[in-house]
Amino acid sequence: MSYSAEISRTNPSCFLFLVDQSGSMSDPFGDGEVPRKKADGVADATNRLLQNLVIKCAKEEGIRDY
Numbered sequence: 859m860s861y862s863a864e865i866s867r868t869n870p871s872c873f874l875f876l877v878d879q880s881g882s883m884s885d886p887f888g889d890g891e892v893p894r895k896k897a898d899g900v901a902d903a904t905n906r907l908l909q910n911l912v913i914k915c916a917k918e919e920g921i922r923d924y
Contacts, residue, residue, distance in 0.1 A: 867922060873911070875904060 865871040886893035915922050
């Protein structure tokens with residue numbers, strides 16, 4: 859059973875990101891023509907997630923403190 863709760867100004871939340879920084883993160887991954895490092899993929903995914911969180915918290919008066 860998963861945990862769920864509303865995130866609001868009266869019920870704020872905290873996000874914790876655990877990011878692998880080991881040497882293997884410089885290894886390539888994927889089958890694309892241009893090999894990408896694992897670290898680049900993690901950075902892109904994390905940045906997209908943070909951007910989406912900010913967009914969801916944004917209202918006309920600015921970024922709300924959730």
